[in-house]
Amino acid sequence: MLQMSFYGVEEYSDWLVNAGFNPLRVEFVKKNMKHDGKEGLNRWFGSTWLPFLSCPQDNHFGRTEIGYW
Incomplete structure (x- = not known):
């Protein structure tokens, strides 16, 4: 199990x-x-965590794509 801290x-x-x-x-x-x-939590999550989770990631074809992990 993934543990986060x-x-x-x-x-x-x-x-x-x-x-x-x-x-x-x-x-x-x-x-x-x-x-x-739930909407307030969703707005907080979208403004706080999604910018980090959707950062550009380099794929195996040499392109940079925006996407979630």
């Missing part, structure tokens, strides 16, 4: 330092993810 504060801190930043504090902020029913 989020990156932690340590990973984000390392990325910031590697990018030349000097972070004073890195933390997660809790947020209430209450949506306006």
Whole structure:
């Protein structure tokens, strides 16, 4: 079974330092993810995740196509 997780504060801190930043504090902020029913959840998913899931992918024919995984 595929397990998914989020990156932690340590990973984000390392990325910031590697990018030349000097972070004073890195933390997660809790947020209430209450949506306006199924349509609200669908809008959030479409604006948040679909841009990443539909990024251009290189196929075996040397073309770049837009598609879902």
